[in-house]
């Protein structure tokens with residue numbers, strides 16, 4: 490489980506070191522989330538759980554007349570985001586919990602609320618989305634991506650399969666990567682928070698774990714640092730640990746496609762309107 494609290498400590502620090510590999514892993518999902526035909530025009534976008542800033546930076550670059558605000562609770566990730574966006578005058582990052590953050594009185598209410606996999610970690614999702622709706626402009630668009638359920642995400646099953654014994658099954662609704670996997674649950678959360686026109690688009694995409702000459706070793710290094718398999722492997726010792734790493738390498742080698750290692754992933758692109 491990755492609850493909000495973990496992002497402020499070790500987990501955020503590890504993701505900050507891995508931001509390039511993480512951006513690459515999202516690949517086609519990013520293109521779909523940012524599809525200009527789906528976004529329409531906006532003057533102020535709020536990037537919820539912006540992490541190392543790829544979505545904020547893409548929006549700021551493509552929309553120089555719009556203001557972009559990125560929010561995150563990890564200071565390590567925000568430091569990377571700020572460095573990457575140093576040349577962009579229209580993007581600002583704030584160290585803040587999106588569930589309670591308040592807009593400056595002088596600021597324009599956001600008319601686009603966007604997130605790439607940054608909204609599944611709220612302890613109280615209805616309250617968080619109700620708060621976000623109240624600070625949004627009347628007809629604001631909410632558009633975010635999140636994983637579909639764990640059993641639809643081949644990458645998660647494959648990573649589980651390399652371990653000597655499966656980890657205990659977490660509560661599927663607990664804050665974490667799969668907390669928004671169930672369409673009905675997310676629909677109820679958004680509806681109870683006051684959002685309208687809620688729609689779900691399923692997207693099956695390739696999670697790019699490694700690319701280029703060293704694709705396999707890149708992918709091994711990535712999964713030894715990021716996510717629940719990394720923590721599970723780190724907790725193993727001796728020959729058991731070596732075997733798990735060998736299993737990881739073999740599994741990733743089986744998913745080589747030309748010069749990249751691609752694992753099957755399944756997401757929702759969720760949209761809704763504030764009013």
Ligand SMILES: C[S@@+](CC[C@H](N)C(=O)[O-])C[C@H]1O[C@@H](n2cnc3c(N)ncnc32)[C@H](O)[C@@H]1O
Nearest residue numbers: 493496538539540561562563586587605607610
């Ligand atoms: C899976 S990462 C995605 C990061 C980024 N959107 C990206 O696509 O690279 C989830 C992010 O949500 C942030 N986060 C979690 N809970 C949050 C909250 N309550 N408010 C703001 N950010 C939060 C984490 O710190 C982390 O950066």
